[in-house]
Structures are given as structure tokens and as C-alpha cells.
Amino acid sequence: MLSRYRSLRDAGVLGLNRRNGDYILKFNPRRLYPLVDDKLQTKRLALQAGIAVPELYGVIETQHDIRRLPEIVRDRPEFALKPSHGSAGDGIVVVAGRSAGRYRTISGALLDDEFLSHHLSNAINGQFSLGGVPDVVIVEYMVRFSALFERISFQGVPDVRVIVFRGFPVMSMVRLPTRGSHGKANLHQGAVGAGIDIANGVTLDGVLGTQVVTHHPDTSNAIAGLQIPDWDTILDISARSYELTGLGYIGVDIVLDRDLGPLVLELNARPGLAIQIANRQGLLRRLQLCEQRADFSASPAQRIEFAKREFSHPVGPIMEPAEMTVDAA
Structure with a gap:
């Protein structure tokens, strides 16, 4: 067991305890939580900042x-x-x-x-x-998801999750509803998670539970190689969410409407760690790289350029989902 934890640590996998202590507790002041825990307040904040929402x-x-x-x-x-x-x-x-x-x-x-x-x-x-x-x-407004996703989604609306650390997009995935998830874009309920290359917005293979899947279980269409449209806009929205809330470690959930483009669904001050499984890479490595090299006074555009340059997939060892745990300290 000890050797397994060493392997996870060496691969840069971020565990629950470390996420809570080193990132959420340190960079997310409790007084700011209402800005994201209340979807109505988040919507009004985004509108004031010129960020599109339903x-x-x-x-x-x-x-x-x-x-x-x-x-x-x-x-x-x-x-x-x-x-x-x-x-x-x-x-x-x-x-x-x-x-x-x-x-x-x-x-x-x-x-x-x-x-x-x-x-x-x-x-x-x-x-x-x-x-x-x-x-x-x-x-x-009811989001009408982009026709791009019709081939790799079942009924519900897929969404893009971006983890943002002090204004830097560090990892992303798209969550694809399935019959098993009852049309919900929730990995724990059976949706497929597919990593996205931060550098270019192209999807990687998907993960369903602890299994790598190359095709959507309901539509049988390939998951990898899909170019997410408006990728630069998605990164811009994600990076600007730092100034919007003041929270240093957040998950930004964005949908692609077929008529309106990227819309912010919600922000999360306690984003889950399954994004590592979807990308089959550890998040800790990217967070530490930011802390070592990033200029935290940079503009959103400069932060995006840093992310594209430093986090082009892969930036570390590719792990099998069954090898990874997101609950370790």
C-alpha cells in the first residue's frame, strides 16, 4: 500500500486531504463562498462582469x-x-x-x-x-447544447469543467451524459469524463468509472479528437473567474449553447478530483508548476498563454484509471 501511495505521489496525483488543506483552505476565504454557493448571486456577478450566462x-x-x-x-x-x-x-x-x-x-x-x-x-x-x-x-433559459456533442452524448447537456488556480486554467474535461447517468453530466452518476488538452481544446479518450473508453457507450461514436469550439473564449471566461470571485482554487462549469456559444453554468469552490481520472494525470504536478513558475500578477491573457505552453498534454505520466485514487492524503 505504501508503494502505491508513493507511485501516486510521484505521478503528481492530488488527494482529498491535500486539496482541502493546501489549496481550498489556503486560497478560498470562507467569506467568499456565498459568491459561488448561491447560483443566483453567481449569475448576477457574471452579468456585471460581462460574462455570458443562461x-x-x-x-x-x-x-x-x-x-x-x-x-x-x-x-x-x-x-x-x-x-x-x-x-x-x-x-x-x-x-x-x-x-x-x-x-x-x-x-x-x-x-x-x-x-x-x-x-x-x-x-x-x-x-x-x-x-x-x-x-x-x-x-x-434552457440550454440547447451544440450539435458538436450530439454524437457523444445521451439526452442531457454536456459541460466543460476547468480547474482554475489563482487565475490559471490548469486542467479541463468535458462531462458527457449517458443513459446510465440519466442524462446528467455527473461522473459519479455514470457520465463519461474526457480530458481536454488545455493547449488546443481537443478531447482525449474518455473514462467511465475506472475504465478507459474510446467510444460513447450509448452512441458508439469516438470520443477523442473532438475540437471544442470557442476554446479560447472558454479559457478566457475561466481565467477571469478569479477576478470575479477572489477565490484561488475553483471549478468553472461552462456549457456550449448551439446559438449563444459558451455560457457559465456555475462556479464551484470545492471542485472534485475526478478530473484527474478523466485526464489520467495528476493535478498536483500542474499546481506546483504554477507555484514555481507563474507570474500571479499577469493578465488573464498572459495566464492563458502560460497554461497553453506549460500544460499541453501530456505534462506527466499517463496512468490507468484503476491505478488512481482521489481520496489519498
């Missing part, structure tokens, strides 16, 4: 407000409902159309007003929020 249609803040939903979405056949303090996609309902007076979700399920009212009531009461605290629900 359009806000309305906010359901109280039980009394629930009756306003039909009015808010009267001219919006498609929309998304999101608990402002939700996590891992819990409580999100995406409506893709109407049928016989009911709401049709992206999976084809039909929901009536009574179901949505009950769902909104539970969300406001905190059923889906971090810590079970009372919440509000955002009513917003």
Missing part, C-alpha cells in the same frame, strides 16, 4: 411565488428550474416543450402543474440545497 426568466422565492410560474414561463415553451443552492444537479427540472397542457421534460416525461408545484415547494424548503437550508428556485 438568461434569467424569474425567481421563485416563497411558497406564495409558486403560483407565478405559469406567468413567468407563459411565452417560454422551454425553460429550466434550478435550486439556487443545489449541488450535483439535484432538483433541476428541464422542460423542453408542452403537450396537452403539461410540461414535457428532455427525457419525454410529462409533468402537470401539481407536480411542478410540489417540486418547487420541496426545493424552497431546502430539500435539494447544501445543508438543507431554505432556498429559492431560478427559472432560466
Whole structure:
């Protein structure tokens, strides 16, 4: 076991304890957490900074407000409902159309007003929020994912996660929904994670659990070699998120809308470590390289150039997913 931990350390794998102590605790002041834990506050911050986000249609803040939903979405056949303090996609309902007076979700399920009212009531009461605290629900634009992803995604909206350290994009992946993940872009629920070369925005092979996959399990199309469009814009948004929040270690989640381009979904002050498995490389090596060589007074454009130059894939040994653990100290 000791030799295995040495191997992981030598490969630069960042473990949970070290992530928490050396990066989150050190670079993410607790007083700034509300800026990212509250999706509504994040959306308003991004808009002030000129960063594109899904359009806000309305906010359901109280039980009394629930009756306003039909009015808010009267001219919006498609929309998304999101608990402002939700996590891992819990409580999100995406409506893709109407049928016989009911709401049709992206999976084809039909929901009536009574179901949505009950769902909104539970969300406001905190059923889906971090810590079970009372919440509000955002009513917003339904992202129409880029046709680029139709061949390697099942139903849901893929998203791009970028880990940003003190303004430097250090590692990225795209999360691809599957039938097993019920259309959610969540690796722990069965989505495919595919690393992205920071230097050029081209996808690598995917990982499903602890297995390397070269093709999407539902569509059978190849995952690697896909050029992510607007890659420079994605990196620019990610780098600027440091100035936006003041948080030094964050995950930036971005979707590619087929009409609007890159949109920020949310920011995360405690991004998970599975991105290392998706890239089959350790994150610690890149973080340490930043600390040793980076100019933290550089502009966002200069930080992006540094990332492209230093983190072109690969920058370290390629490991098999089964060899990696993200829970080690």
C-alpha cells in the first residue's frame, strides 16, 4: 500500500486531504463562498462582469411565488428550474416543450402543474440545497447544447469543467451524459469524463468509472479528437473567474449553447478530483508548476498563454484509471 501511495505521489496525483488543506483552505476565504454557493448571486456577478450566462426568466422565492410560474414561463415553451443552492444537479427540472397542457421534460416525461408545484415547494424548503437550508428556485433559459456533442452524448447537456488556480486554467474535461447517468453530466452518476488538452481544446479518450473508453457507450461514436469550439473564449471566461470571485482554487462549469456559444453554468469552490481520472494525470504536478513558475500578477491573457505552453498534454505520466485514487492524503 505504501508503494502505491508513493507511485501516486510521484505521478503528481492530488488527494482529498491535500486539496482541502493546501489549496481550498489556503486560497478560498470562507467569506467568499456565498459568491459561488448561491447560483443566483453567481449569475448576477457574471452579468456585471460581462460574462455570458443562461438568461434569467424569474425567481421563485416563497411558497406564495409558486403560483407565478405559469406567468413567468407563459411565452417560454422551454425553460429550466434550478435550486439556487443545489449541488450535483439535484432538483433541476428541464422542460423542453408542452403537450396537452403539461410540461414535457428532455427525457419525454410529462409533468402537470401539481407536480411542478410540489417540486418547487420541496426545493424552497431546502430539500435539494447544501445543508438543507431554505432556498429559492431560478427559472432560466434552457440550454440547447451544440450539435458538436450530439454524437457523444445521451439526452442531457454536456459541460466543460476547468480547474482554475489563482487565475490559471490548469486542467479541463468535458462531462458527457449517458443513459446510465440519466442524462446528467455527473461522473459519479455514470457520465463519461474526457480530458481536454488545455493547449488546443481537443478531447482525449474518455473514462467511465475506472475504465478507459474510446467510444460513447450509448452512441458508439469516438470520443477523442473532438475540437471544442470557442476554446479560447472558454479559457478566457475561466481565467477571469478569479477576478470575479477572489477565490484561488475553483471549478468553472461552462456549457456550449448551439446559438449563444459558451455560457457559465456555475462556479464551484470545492471542485472534485475526478478530473484527474478523466485526464489520467495528476493535478498536483500542474499546481506546483504554477507555484514555481507563474507570474500571479499577469493578465488573464498572459495566464492563458502560460497554461497553453506549460500544460499541453501530456505534462506527466499517463496512468490507468484503476491505478488512481482521489481520496489519498
